Structure formats: structure tokens, C-alpha cells
Amino acid sequence: MRQSWSFASMRKFIVSIAWFATCSSSAQVTTERRCMFLASPQNTDLTQSAGNVSGFVQHCARTDCCMGHFRLEGGKLTPVLLGCSIMQDYCPNRTCYASTHQQNFIGCVCNSDFCNTNITSNWPSKRTENKQPENSSDTTDVLSAVIIIIPAGAVILVISFIIALKLKIFPKCCRPKTPTNAYDILDTCYNDLGKHLEIQKQVACGHFASVYHGTFQGLSVALKVFPTIRQQEFTKEKHVYKLPLMMHSGIIRLLEDGKIRNGFVLVLELATQGPLNAFLSRTVCDWACTLKLAQTLSQGLAYLHTDLNMNGVYKPAVAHCDLSSRNVLVRANGSCALCDFGCSTVLQCQAPQGYSGIIKSTVQMGTLQYMSPEILEGCANLRSSRFLLQADVYSLGLLLWELLMRCSDLCKGSPVPEHMLPYETELGRSPTLDHMLTFVVEKKRRPIIPHVWAGFSQGSTLHELLEDCWDHDADARLTAECAANRLVSLTPDIAL
Known part of the structure; x- marks a missing residue:
């Protein structure tokens, strides 16, 4: 009980400090979604394009979603990329619930302020499997990245800590029976994107897929549509786009992937000048x-x-x-x-x-x-x-x-x-x-x-x-x- 009270108190303290930092560092107070911000030098330019950054807080410009990408090692998670969502604008959950699980790399999106400081998920944990039967009750480990910002003029004090989570069993439809390639884990769980996108005019036709202009949740996008019989080609190309750290200005961004009525689709950033x-x-x-x-x-x-x-x-x-x-x-x-x-x-x-x-x-x-x-x-x-x-x-x-x-x-x-x-x-x-x-x-x-x-x-x-x-x-x-x-x-x- 004391541990959970301490965790809740810490989170309130972080959010209040971050709120104070954003108010103090600018004469104008924004009303956009606020997300905790953390990026490597290679990804700073791309992640900053999603919204203004003030210290370690980002005000989202085009999305209501925060995102977090974490490294899983020894049953514990460490944040490697935090900020406003770059590649996904559909985030029905208020909490940061893991939506991707790729070996030692986990990501999530969520729709409340600073929700990307803490991640919850269901996936197999070797530690729990060794100690408890599969249907045993869940307990909680700790994971989070806490960044305390105290602006004093141009001085920002950063303090980080890690909170771990006890992991639940990964959803059955996505859980392989035997160890497989990490990128095969989600192959049987495709998002149904039919209601979220609109296909407009065709702009190209290749051996395996056709490319269309369209909209995805109101955004103009390129849609690469694979017929059902080309699921293997769709999966292969999707896996390349979804490799860790594939975010670079010289590579077209994958915004979403999933299935539609007559096949599979990659939702891609629209380059308006074409090939x-x-x-x-x-x-x-x-x-x-x-x-x-x-x-x-x-x-x-x-x-x-x-x-x-x-x-x-x-x-x-x-x-x-x-x-x-x-x-x-x-x-x-x-x-x-x-x-x-x-x-x-x-x-x-x-x-x-x-x-x-x-x-x-x-x-x-x-x-x-x-x-x-x-x-x-x-x-x-x-x-x-x-x-x-x-x-x-x-x-x-x-x-x-x-x-x-x-x-x-x-x-x-x-x-x-x-x-x-x-x-x-x-x-x-x-x-x-x-x-x-x-x-x-x-x-x-x-x-x-x-x-x-x-x-x-x-x-x-x-x-x-x-x-x-x-x-x-x-x-x-x-x-x-x-x-x-x-x-x-x-x-x-x-x-x-």
C-alpha cells in the first residue's frame, strides 16, 4: 500500500512540476496536448516537428496523442523516445498501453497529458512464469521515466527515475506458441482501418500493390493497398518500415498499417510532389x-x-x-x-x-x-x-x-x-x-x-x-x- 501511494504521489508531483515549468518558460499558456519529451540527437528534428518543445515538455501541434518508446531489458523498461505522436493519431486509451512489442522494443500511444511517462501492458514475463502458474494473480513492478524540470531563467534541472511494471500474459491472438521472429508477433492481429480512412484516386500500380491518395482520420495520406493474396509482401514491407529507429527525414514515414475489406494497407506520409x-x-x-x-x-x-x-x-x-x-x-x-x-x-x-x-x-x-x-x-x-x-x-x-x-x-x-x-x-x-x-x-x-x-x-x-x-x-x-x-x-x- 505504501509503495502504490508513493508512486501516485510521485506522478502528481511530476505533472505539477512539468505544468509549472511550461507556464514559467513562456508568456503564453497553450491548451494543446502536453507530453513528456525525450529524444536522441538523431531524432530531435523529427520529433520536434510534432509540436513546440519547452524544456522536457512538448505541446502537440497536430495530434491529441502522446507516444512513448521503451527498451525492455531484464523485465524492466527504459524510455528512449517520448513526445507527441509522429506516426499515429488514433489513441483511444488515456493510459500508455503497449501497442507494439518487438523483442526488446515496446511502444504505446495515449490521449491524456503526460500519459507517456508510464506504460502498462500485457506480455509474457519469464520471471513471473517461473514463480507462478499462468492464472495466478497479478502484482506490480515499477517502470517510468520521471523528468523534473525546474526552470530558473535558462537553467533546467533534470531528474530521471525508473518504475517497473509486473507484466500480464500477452493477448492470445498475438502470442506465438513457440519462439519466433519478434516481428511475427503481431502478424495475426491486424488493425481494421476501414472506418478510419477514405481511398480517393489511384496514382500508381505495381506488381504487388496499388498506391492511392486518401485521407486517414482527416489527414491527407498515401495508401499502399495490397490484395489479400499479397499478405506476405505486405508483411515484409511493413516490417522494414517498423524497424526500430527508422524515423529519418530521408525515409517516408509509416503512419499506420492494417487491413481493409479487400486487402491490407500501409498508411504512409504523403509526399505531394510525387515520385x-x-x-x-x-x-x-x-x-x-x-x-x-x-x-x-x-x-x-x-x-x-x-x-x-x-x-x-x-x-x-x-x-x-x-x-x-x-x-x-x-x-x-x-x-x-x-x-x-x-x-x-x-x-x-x-x-x-x-x-x-x-x-x-x-x-x-x-x-x-x-x-x-x-x-x-x-x-x-x-x-x-x-x-x-x-x-x-x-x-x-x-x-x-x-x-x-x-x-x-x-x-x-x-x-x-x-x-x-x-x-x-x-x-x-x-x-x-x-x-x-x-x-x-x-x-x-x-x-x-x-x-x-x-x-x-x-x-x-x-x-x-x-x-x-x-x-x-x-x-x-x-x-x-x-x-x-x-x-x-x-x-x-x-x-x-
Whole structure:
């Protein structure tokens, strides 16, 4: 009894202190949902976009939901990301009830002020199973992250503590009978999204799914709809989007996933400018616009390729395996974001010991014009993570060439060429595999880099960057991170 009284008193104390901090730190008092805020440097920009941050309190701008992501270790939870919900706007629960459970990574959303400081859930606990029968009464451990903020001018004092929970049995429909991949746990429990979304016009149709513009709880979104017989492809792509720490400005955000009457759907952030190939077909860019497209594209790929271990939460490296200008989207602000991970492979590069929540999928290689020489020839070691990542870098080189060719400032007074896919001038818009093998593998030819680029201050750098990305030798190519760093070093000045 004393323990529960102490816990309740502490929570009241935290909320009152946080309320005092938000009132003291600003002349205006907001009425939006208030959530506890905690983010790593890599995720700060993205999480701050969901609302204004004052110390360790966030005022939600577009949602009524707080979110929390926690690391589970030894039966205890530690917060790794707190704030206003970025990817979910449907939160019927007032308390932070775990809605995702992925090995050592648990998330929740809730709809009351500062509700993300404490999480409740039902999932198997080895500790309780060893001590009690399955139908024994529940007791309570403690988990929470408490952040006490005392503003004095610009000084903020932060105090954290951990409260653990005793865990109940995970819902039967989601509980595997035997140990499985962590991402398979929720595969039999799909959210029914039919009443929450409206499908409008179709914008694309692929082998496995169709893409529509639509609305989800009043928000304009992209809806990728898979027919029922394509459940496996839906599950695979969903798993890539839902890998831990996959939140990056260079990757399209998954907002929700679930089932509808005639299939399965991924609810995705809407990039209003559409695919990069369509954008380039109708848009001539100046150097500043072109540089932003190139930088954000390369940064998104570099992040995808990176394996991260942050506060015990692990993001494996991912090879896209179908990088093309139709699988890169352009936002309204002129930045690029990667999408369509149906062919992607999740790589076990430097996984922590005992980590088993990684999907190793069968490699499917994508669009013919963007395939690297070793993939075209069939001599790539597809079990090597480096080969798969460097094949993506080859595709990146072609994409950079594709968008640089539509830059008006690089044409030096000449008409800007019409948008062309890689090798379209030499081999036509739909080359055969034999033509690609002859041109790319045997002759080692690449798209032509205009001589006029040499007349610009950064032209030689661009020329070298492309050649280092699409080098015939995979081991000689740049990494995606190195390519991104070279592009960041370029200046907005493209003077002669």
C-alpha cells in the first residue's frame, strides 16, 4: 500500500512540476496536448516537428496523442523516445498501453497529458512464469521515466527515475506458441482501418500493390493497398518500415498499417510532389533545388545503410535493392525521401549478441536500368552485406546523374535536356537484359556526363562523385555515407 501511494504521489508531483515549468518558460499558456519529451540527437528534428518543445515538455501541434518508446531489458523498461505522436493519431486509451512489442522494443500511444511517462501492458514475463502458474494473480513492478524540470531563467534541472511494471500474459491472438521472429508477433492481429480512412484516386500500380491518395482520420495520406493474396509482401514491407529507429527525414514515414475489406494497407506520409521521375519530367531545377534533392536523397540512403545501437535499441542496416527514381518521393519542401521497401533486405551486420528480431529476406533485385554490373552479370555474392549496399550506391550514382541533368544552372545557357532515365539515350526507355549486359558489363559504359560541367567551380567534384559511385568494381565505390558527405561539402554557389 505504501509503495502504490508513493508512486501516485510521485506522478502528481511530476505533472505539477512539468505544468509549472511550461507556464514559467513562456508568456503564453497553450491548451494543446502536453507530453513528456525525450529524444536522441538523431531524432530531435523529427520529433520536434510534432509540436513546440519547452524544456522536457512538448505541446502537440497536430495530434491529441502522446507516444512513448521503451527498451525492455531484464523485465524492466527504459524510455528512449517520448513526445507527441509522429506516426499515429488514433489513441483511444488515456493510459500508455503497449501497442507494439518487438523483442526488446515496446511502444504505446495515449490521449491524456503526460500519459507517456508510464506504460502498462500485457506480455509474457519469464520471471513471473517461473514463480507462478499462468492464472495466478497479478502484482506490480515499477517502470517510468520521471523528468523534473525546474526552470530558473535558462537553467533546467533534470531528474530521471525508473518504475517497473509486473507484466500480464500477452493477448492470445498475438502470442506465438513457440519462439519466433519478434516481428511475427503481431502478424495475426491486424488493425481494421476501414472506418478510419477514405481511398480517393489511384496514382500508381505495381506488381504487388496499388498506391492511392486518401485521407486517414482527416489527414491527407498515401495508401499502399495490397490484395489479400499479397499478405506476405505486405508483411515484409511493413516490417522494414517498423524497424526500430527508422524515423529519418530521408525515409517516408509509416503512419499506420492494417487491413481493409479487400486487402491490407500501409498508411504512409504523403509526399505531394510525387515520385522523383515524375517531378523531374515536369520540373527544371536551379542549382539550389538540385543540391537539396541530391543531399537529402544521399542522406536518406546513408541512414538506411547504417546499423545503430542507441540506448540498447538496435536498428540493423538495410539494403534497398530497388533504388530508382520511381522509388524516391519528393516532398513539398523539395527534399527527397526513400520509399517502397518490397525488395529490401535487412542485414545482420553488427547485431548485439542474442538479438533475434531481424528479418533476413530473400534478395529480390529491382529495376533493370539501375542494376549494378555485378547484379546484372549474376556474379554478386548476395550473402555479403557489402555487395548489397554497394549495389545501392551504384544506383545512387545513376539517380544523381538523372537529377543533375535537369539542373538549369549546369547547362550554361543551353536548353535543359528533357528528363531521361539512365541509359535511355543509348538503349531506349525499356532496354533488355542482353543490351544492358553488353553496354554496362562488357563495354563498361555509363551515362554521358556533359563536358560543360567542367566550366563550373564544382563541376569536377560532381564528375568525380558520379564516377566513384558507379565504379565497375564494387569495392572501389564510395559508401552512401561518403557520398552524402561529399554532397554536403558542396556550396550553393555554382559560379563559373
